[in-house]
């Protein structure tokens with residue numbers, strides 16, 4: 001019989017609330033409860049679970065790729081004929097840019113009047129729209145590496161899978177999807193029963209990619225106005241994608257938690273755990289010694 005692999009996300013609208021710390025502590029705690037766990041770091045622009053576990057990313061298990069547009073100048077007529085046709089038939093003002101420029105939603109193509117279009121790779125999401133609309137078939141694509149995926153065996157019960165995007169990449173959700181696939185493959189291979197997905201902060205596409213397919217999520221927040229504001233955004237997103245969610249309130253004894261309680265009430269959900277500030281935890285975090293660290297509030301989460 002094929003073993004069912006549970007999928008849980010650790011998320012949180014705001015950065016710096018302790019999401020990665022909670023992910024690692026929870027993963028460790030679950031292994032002590034006898035479970036085999038894959039911790040999957042989906043914060044691909046800035047993965048740090050490996051650092052907190054005192055690990056190194058050495059040989060990649062896989063690479064991720066995307067198809068970026070390139071221009072064939074011999075075929076491109078700078079859309080002169082198309083623009084003139086449109087100008088004549090629709091009696092609209094004559095435009096000076098190519099249809100590729102006007103189509104790109106990322107403003108990733110620059111075209112000075114009378115010149116060839118230039119692709120700005122840092123803004124390009126490799127969506128392929130410009131290639132589709134070009135009437136002269138002057139745009140082709142070239143496959144380029146966008147990221148790498150690593151795996152580390154932490155102990156006999158815990159593995160870490162890390163997605164790492166190349167710097168300045170506009171669209172990272174394909175890397176998240178690929179990292180999740182590799183985590184699932186590894187989970188099947190080692191007989192893990194649970195994958196914990198540590199998402200990026202925010203509510204952007206790569207966070208959505210990490211959350212999709214999970215059974216439930218924990219939103220890690222802190223009792224501050226920004227923590228509460230961003231918590232509203234992530235809870236709203238989870239509601240929209242119909243993902244059940246609970247709150248973990250980190251540093252619960254430091255700020256005013258009334259606003260977080262009001263937010264929880266508004267969304268009809270629970271504050272599952274309040275985790276008090278701990279200097280010992282901060283020291284373990286800063287030295288990359290989270291692998292063995294325990295706190296009672298996390299140890300009491302079973303996820304069953």
Ligand code: SF4
Nearest residue numbers: 076078079098100134
């Ligand atoms: S759409 Fe094609 S022909 Fe028009 S400017 Fe862009 S690359 Fe050139």
Ligand code: SF4
Nearest residue numbers: 104124125127128130
């Ligand atoms: S592939 Fe998409 S994002 Fe990139 S330049 Fe073309 S239209 Fe813009």
